[in-house]
Ligand code: SF4
Ligand code: SF4
């Protein structure tokens with residue numbers, strides 16, 4: 191059985207979510223692996239959300255917002271961009287593979303682009319395999335006790 | 341009510357938290373007058389077996405400092421939990437993992453290689469490394485197991501309260517102890533004591549204006565202007581993502597906050613909030629320019645999670661076997677064949 195990744199998508203209300211809606215009304219087919227969470231703006235996506243998603247079992251996280259210059263709140267997507275770059279640098283130090291966390295600009299009229307991004311990302315994360323969640327400390331302790339006992 | 345029965349213990353720690361208790365200065369006499377100290381390895385000679393002989397819940401309050409990295413730390417955490425009515429995680433290591441938890445960026449072997457092999461001062465031609473047991477003529481000697489991952493006290497046993505800080509400021513420690521000694525009611529279990537609900541920025545007296553940064557400095561690279569927010573000057577300061585209570589003592593000494601009081605109330609992951617705060621002061625819109633500025637932040641994990649890596653959502657860097665699916669498969673088949 192091929193591995194089906196779980197991808198959490200944070201889509202901004204004004205562009206990307208509307209773009210995803212358009213993909214639906216236009217009946218464009220795309221991978222069912224994305225679990226969409228609507229946020230008011232990509233600038234609302236706290237890095238905590240991304241880490242929490244990964245920690246809770248997501249294999250990839252997509253953040254999507256309006257194209258630069260088009261944010262409903264003027265600057266929100268620039269905040270998202272800056273956080274994303276810094277987060278990416280830190281995630282690579284954590285050993286999280288490039289491609290698990292992505293930021294994309296998708297406008298309200300780009301239903302096809304939304305579908306393409308989701309397909310692309312699903313294929314990429316599928317190739318990476320599951321995001322092996324950190325073993326919870328309790329599990330680790332038992333594993334360590336077990337290895338000691340053996 | 342008789343005298344308060346107090347115990348203090350150090351697990352994976354530097355000794356600074358014990359110093360913080362001694363830093364109560366003359367108040368230590370008040371403490372000695374109000375409390376019987378049943379166990380305190382740094383100051384009094386009471387053995388582990390003496391503690392083991394205590395009845396359950398014999399100790400009223402135990403201040404446990406240090407993280408949990410070895411089987412000895414783990415054993416003492418369980419022991420002191422069962423012998424104490426109130427178990428307090430005292431100091432950043434016990435609360436969040438602290439500096440020892442930065443070892444979660446590698447594993448046991450990585451730590452051992454660094455300490456017993458690669459450090460410049462190490463002279464160890466036979467590459468001798470610690471083992472849990474070794475046979476000598478007189479019998480078998482043992483050492484505790486050293487774990488791959490450092491944990492907080494609360495990830496090990498049930499904890500009643502947390503007193504943050506590396507180390508906690510003595511005034512706050514005393515305020516909490518005095519409160520307990522006077523028998524005043526304590527807040528609900530799980531509360532952070534000896535600190536505020538807000539951030540270090542909130543109690544920092546420096547002047548804050550707009551923060552727009554195109555260059556970050558490490559503290560040794562710049563002499564900060566007095567009176568002006570350090571972050572506005574490009575010095576990475578954890579104030580916006582750190583719980584107050586220390587009265588901004590580092591900033592008052594012209595050093596940026598490193599985050600030792602941990603996440604403010606309601607914040608799940610201190611490093612993510614800190615990263616977010618730093619990203620939002622970067623004055624750039626083009627990806628290349630953003631990357632150029634970000635490059636100046638050396639060691640993001642060590643900066644953003646300096647004291648809270650064990651407590652964070654990620655908890656540690658991913659181990660090799662968690663990363664590469666092919667390797668994992670191989671390992672599993674090898675293990676299955678055995
Ligand atoms: S960022 Fe640091 S220096 Fe600036 S106000 Fe906050 S605590 Fe003070
Ligand atoms: S200023 Fe920051 S690092 Fe310094 S004692 Fe306070 S919380 Fe800790």
Ligand code: FES
Pocket residue numbers: 202203204205206230231232233254255256260261262263264266267
């Ligand atoms: S509203 Fe779409 S990114 Fe801000």
